[in-house]
Amino acid sequence: MADKKTVEDLLADEIKDLYSAEKQLTKAIPKMAKGSNDPALEAAFNDHLKETEGQVARLEEAATILKISAAGKKCVGMEGCIKEGAEVLGEEGEPNILDLGIIGAGTRVEHYEMAGYMTAISLAQSIGAKEVVSLLQQSLAEEQGAEHKLRTIGSGLLKSASSAHAAGKA
Numbered sequence: 226m227a228d229k230k231t232v233e234d235l236l237a238d239e240i241k242d243l244y245s246a247e248k249q250l251t252k253a254i255p256k257m258a259k260g261s262n263d264p265a266l267e268a269a270f271n272d273h274l275k276e277t278e279g280q281v282a283r284l285e286e287a288a289t290i291l292k293i294s295a296a297g298k299k300c301v302g303m304e305g306c307i308k309e310g311a312e313v314l315g316e317e318g319e320p321n322i323l324d325l326g327i328i329g330a331g332t333r334v335e336h337y338e339m340a341g342y343m344t345a346i347s348l349a350q351s352i353g354a355k356e357v358v359s360l361l362q363q364s365l366a367e368e369q370g371a372e373h374k375l376r377t378i379g380s381g382l383l384k385s386a387s388s389a390h391a392a393g394k395a
């Protein structure tokens with residue numbers, strides 16, 4: 226574990242953590258896309274995969290500005306979120322209900338990322354690292370957008386799932 230004495234030390238650690246999380250997601254998101262039944266959900270994951278690749282590049286850029294290496298840490302929190310997602314992907318049942326479970330897993334991932342970016346942004350702001358703040362804010366906005374998109378698709382699926390349930394009862 227790195228010796229943390231300054232805000233800079235902690236920021237370096239947060240950048241490494243985010244970098245590990247994003248790298249893990251570039252491998253996990255294609256599986257989420259493939260496991261989705263709803264075409265809009267699959268497209269949302271594929272779109273966010275492209276954004277995630279850009280986020281990896283932004284973190285590399287931020288690391289260069291801060292004169293640190295982005296590599297060197299494993300984000301075990303994201304590893305756990307991805308494991309939970311894999312559990313959902315292995316299940317069987319009604320396509321809409323399974324998709325809602327995938328959305329639950331995906332939403333958890335986005336919130337975890339948002340918390341990481343918000344933390345890193347606060348630290349970078351406090352040391353006046355403006356370029357780093359701007360890079361991190363762009364990625365945060367993408368995470369927020371992805372989270373919103375997942376929830377919107379989820380609301381639609383939930384409506385059709387509950388109307389199917391109502392029809393079944395009638």
Ligand SMILES: [Fe+2]
Nearest residue numbers: 247277280338
């Ligand atoms: Fe991300």
Ligand SMILES: [Fe+2]
Nearest residue numbers: 335338368371
């Ligand atoms: Fe994300």
